[in-house]
Amino acid sequence: MRDRLHPMLHSEENPRTPEAPPPFPAQYLKAYRFMLLARVLDDKIASLGRAGKIHGGVFLGRGQEALSAALGMALRPGDIFAPLIRDGAGRLAFGEPLLDAVRTCLGSALGPMRGRDGNVHRGRPKKGLLPMISHLGAMISVVNGALMARRFNHVEGVVGAACVGDGGTSTGAFHEALNQAAVEHLPLVLVVANNQYAYSTPTRRQFACKDLSDRAIGYGATPHKADGTDLEDCLRVLSTAVAQARAGGGPQLVVASLLRLCGHGEHDDAHYVDAKLKESALGRDCLQVAEERLLREGWADSEALLALRQEVTREVEAAAATAQREPAPDPFKEDWCALSSRHLREIFEAPIPSIPA
């Protein structure tokens, strides 16, 4: 099967050293694989959701894989990454184990969140992968702080990336954090996925500037625009933005245009999405666009793509099967203590033992 992929793809060792960037087709194929993996994972999560195996919301990244994968690939181990709700592909590219996603969705006791938090709220802070809280915009300044810490510790060449949606740009947190990054001249790459909707709200009810990248100048950040439906453009723009941040260029604001190809969550049929947008270039499926490109350029043939899909599907199925066999957290063994300083915890047993009157 491997033979049918472009030979460049076979050389896997450290393909992202800036000194010798890997040949483009290899990078493209590699990114494509992360996109595909994320898509197949999303499909699996959606089907687990429909089967009633996931508690709470189910949120997918369909249509945003090119942007997200390109970002994840531009980052290195040691960087900081605060992905958002639709960044499955970027997480995988950054190195998040596939199992983390399934385990967190299922609430497995063995997942990184141990059933305490769920679905997209996962991460491994000590690996630079920050677990989002739900409040939009709130992760950006946390990335800033991590970068400030690196600077205090004289760690250089590090980049921090944070993701946000078009809707998230309206939060005060977004503004304060981007301004803070600019004042501190931090190597922050702030990636806005303008997927045309915040839940049901179209961009015209969210902002009134011509393009969100016009915000950059007001902060002293460098603007970048990307076509989020085109993996090549995403790879180019994200690697440039990340490289500029890494080289000391200060905060970079990347705005990618695309369309959310699913509901806000799986409970949402997205009936409100404008049909014209769906038919426009924005409505293209980045995965399909990438596939067509691979075939057109001869970087892979359809058999190879099918094989790749099968391989990826096996990985996802294996992860899902593993996670489904895993225990749920046991409330009676749970350590109900929000503090790391255990000696300072307060014990609120119910009912509180009493001295009878």
Place this chain on the structure above:
Amino acid sequence: MRDRLHPMLHSEENPRTPEAPPPFPAQYLKAYRFMLLARVLDDKIASLGRAGKIHGGVFLGRGQEALSAALGMALRPGDIFAPLIRDGAGRLAFGEPLLDAVRTCLGSALGPMRGRDGNVHRGRPKKGLLPMISHLGAMISVVNGALMARRFNHVEGVVGAACVGDGGTSTGAFHEALNQAAVEHLPLVLVVANNQYAYSTPTRRQFACKDLSDRAIGYGATPHKADGTDLEDCLRVLSTAVAQARAGGGPQLVVASLLRLCGHGEHDDAHYVDAKLKESALGRDCLQVAEERLLREGWADSEALLALRQEVTREVEAAAATAQREPAPDPFKEDWCALSSRHLREIFEAPIPSIPA
């Protein structure tokens, strides 16, 4: 005395109808009078402060009178105005009674805040003059809401102005509100007094863009720059910005450059202010610049200016004398109820009457 002022100044009736704008010298002189009144008032408040008659902080607008007066004059009765800490001149120009300032500083029971709130925290909401809360940036969206209400009620041709400092632009509230105004296409004039410091913090620790007016494009607002030391420029820019908002041009972002010619409050000797800035054109005293202009153009002679100062001083002294004679609020007659719906209040008397065991 009046003879020595330019004759234009004598026609006082409704000089701000847009159909027939008053001749420039009259407008200039009128603005100058507000500036002078504000300055003399500030001096009086500072001296009351030094005499220990003012509780809490004493905040002055020295150096910001041209900008503030120009804004106040561009507004009309029926407009909404949310001045900030250094907007004494604009308040007066908008029609705030002189007594309101002194009464609020002294905590007079007869002032608009009845001793409940103090110093710059005053206003008359039902006259469109919003009383600031301390949290910077928080008034802007309140102006938006008032403008939305006008729109609901089909009141047209109304403008809302909000003021903020260079420091206040870093708040999330600033961002959310400016964006909101743009989305709603509200006639908001947002005036940033970039006086180079936020308390002791210089602008380089506050923002990293070239000019704060560069923020406008990112919101779809119209940018305006003003030289805050030059009354003529302020009058021109503010009247343009207000007129554009009034004509349906959506939010206007005015950024004026100037230097705070006092401490953050009277407790602050402002030793940290860069000497170079003080000597630069930014460090000019707008009141003096205006005076020189008046004399140079022959719009007033020095005797007239002296007489004007005396007149203004009498006004201020009279107001201060009145307010000082007024009663302080009586805590035992105070209506300790935060609710307008009196029947829903909770009574927390101390100690709470008890049924003995």
Place this chain on the structure above:
Amino acid sequence: MSITYLEAIREAQAKALADDPRVFIYGQDVGEFGGAFKATKRLAQEFPGRVLDAPISEDAIVGAAIGAAIEGMRPIIEMQYADFSTPGFNQIINQAATLFWRTRVPCPITIRMPSGGLAGGGPFHSQCLEGLYAHYPGLIVMTPATVEDAYSMLLEAVAIDDPVIFCEHKHLYYHLKAPALPTDAMPVGKARVARAGRDLTIVTYSAMLHEALAAAEEIALEGEEIEVVDLRSIKPLDTDTVVASVARTGRLLCVGEAFPWGGVTAEVIARVATEGFGLLDAPPQRLNAKDTPIPYHPDLWSVHRPNANSIGAAARNLLRM
């Protein structure tokens, strides 16, 4: 025909819009989409121009509501989840809550907060913030537990001249039904004896009312009668009704879904201890959620907050004291 708690909230808003031209609705996705929970379903269509989608700007949303209220409007704000009111917290407690006291100009805004836990909600979609807001002078905090109250109290919230924090419980949205909308209502500020009893008083509100009632029914089989008081609004808090109930039963258990430090249950116990000390035959008890963030997994979540079982256990324990 029957009507759910959620429909009652929708109907109250429809009526408020129909009856009073000063009312408008502002919040994320409340317009054409009808809101994340469909509490404003079809209202944008029925009342064109009066149900507005807001950007993700809770601070500016509340700020604008205050400005509109100053100008005489009566805005209803929908927070998408109570948890997301925190970025608007400053405007609520410092601007809305202080306006009348500072200026004599009332601030008639209603802030609807979809509150409380659902299985799988997790730390950021399950919170109960009523105690937080009740701490602040100048706010009224309503916590309706029934379909009828959801309807009548929301109408009263809009009519009241002060800012109202309207904590509607997400679990009740679909689970709670009534035969019809109420035609009359108890006034805000009055608690209701939801179940009469003689042996112990449970004071509670919102979703926990139903857990408490279930516990009471079970214990009734054991021969002991629990009185259940539904606070309805936690500020103002109807101490009289609570104390009168404790006078009848001599025993008090106070139950809330919020975090255990402070909040409603501490306030109720402090009042009863202070004002009804001599009436208590046993120490008053309280039951709250655990002192950790709210867990995602249903197995964890169902022990994190009180429920009929744990309320029953606490009540039995107290009955034996």
Place this chain on the structure above:
Amino acid sequence: MSITYLEAIREAQAKALADDPRVFIYGQDVGEFGGAFKATKRLAQEFPGRVLDAPISEDAIVGAAIGAAIEGMRPIIEMQYADFSTPGFNQIINQAATLFWRTRVPCPITIRMPSGGLAGGGPFHSQCLEGLYAHYPGLIVMTPATVEDAYSMLLEAVAIDDPVIFCEHKHLYYHLKAPALPTDAMPVGKARVARAGRDLTIVTYSAMLHEALAAAEEIALEGEEIEVVDLRSIKPLDTDTVVASVARTGRLLCVGEAFPWGGVTAEVIARVATEGFGLLDAPPQRLNAKDTPIPYHPDLWSVHRPNANSIGAAARNLLRM
């Protein structure tokens, strides 16, 4: 030589910076200027690059502290006034407070909050937010009332692996002096009996401790001995010491400077009523500020919050019960 409460706070920060390279300070005007109250005076000069002026962005300030803490730093944040922590509220309660529980990664940040009233402070420069933060799981809330505690507890706050809300009282900054910095300290989590007595227990903290002590001295002249307990930290709250004191005196008055609904005094009374019910010879009482925003004029302000007079009156009243 003597040292003020404010100087103790400054010295604790100097020591923390000197002893631990992971410590840095971030806040508005904390750098060269030394802070609005001079709590960081000369620290920027003495510790170059480690005391940073922040923009007026409380949300981002706290967020950055959290990010730095994840990376192993131990930031100290200065809010210019406790009142201005509200725009940073979301990061504090939802991000800092939940981090360890969600991820096992601790969040060792200290947030200094200049709290409480001064004459002329008004509604937005006088607030006490300790009860607000204590409600949230995952936070530790310290409320030092003495110079010694200001020093040792701030050092402990920085050393603790969890987020600490450090409520330092502005009135005590200059008014409170001690002969020297302490050499040893009580651990956080332990309350102190600040004055022994047998007739009534006053439980309080922060600036109100001194008002309570003054009231106690006056009442001592009348022959009755009041025990005064200084909580020191309100979360954790040392119920044992409080209950032990009530066991001695049989009477409890709880005093706080915050708003009356909920908060510390309700929590303390609820605990004593629950855990020490049989020890009370009279209903427990509480005294808080009034249920309005904090007034500007000193004549209003001085009746708005409790003081030695009103505490004395409440105590005498309770002694007669």
